[in-house]
Amino acid sequence: MRRSPPTRRKSLVSAAAAAAAAEASLRDEKMLKASLRSKQHLEGPLRKYTNLLHGWQSRFFELDPDSGRLWYYLSAATRGQQAPRGALSVVGARVCSSPDHPFMFTVQSRAGDVYKLRANDAQDQEIWMTQLQLCSRRTSDCTSKTTSGLTQVKPGLNQD
Structure with missing residues (x-):
């Protein structure tokens, strides 16, 4: 054989x-x-630029497409125990990639607030940017829910 x-x-x-x-x-x-x-609820870690002194800080983010809000917390562990550290309305927001750092993108609300964010990799960046853009474009769906008073953010939450 x-x-x-x-x-x-x-x-x-x-x-x-x-x-x-x-x-x-x-x-x-x-x-x-x-x-x-299709717009989806999304959550996970991203790095957020805070200021020159503290630079990039790891935060836990949650995108709620029903309310049109991007919430963030100090960590996943504090999410259920503390109020959000900040929130940004993404209805009508501009979401753009940035060449400043790898996997960086910015979210600028209609009110002018800007979050500079970094994902862990290109795939996470694409997922976050796409979902944020979908929620931003679905103005009629998100606006009716955010203006009804369902989500209130205390002034000064967007400090870091």
Whole structure:
């Protein structure tokens, strides 16, 4: 009985595995893009620029598409225990990527408040920016809920 050389067998298996991995990656990418098209509740860590003295600080953010608000807390642990550190209305906001730092983007509300934010990687940046832009564009949905008094932010919360 004659056997094929092991290197040829390995290369066939490697090629099949690579093709399967590429197909799975493409499927995951299509699912991600499809999910990004609909507005979703989003939460997770981002870095927020506070000021020259303190620079970039890690914060836990929550995007509520129903209220049109981007809330942030000192950490995920303080989220359920303390009031939000700050909030920004994203209804009609401008969301732009920034070349200043890797994975950085800005959110400027209609009132002029600006959050400078950084994601952990390009995929997180894309997810956050897309969801913020979707909520920003859905002005009629978000405005009716934010102006009804459902979400109140105390003055001075946007300190850091």
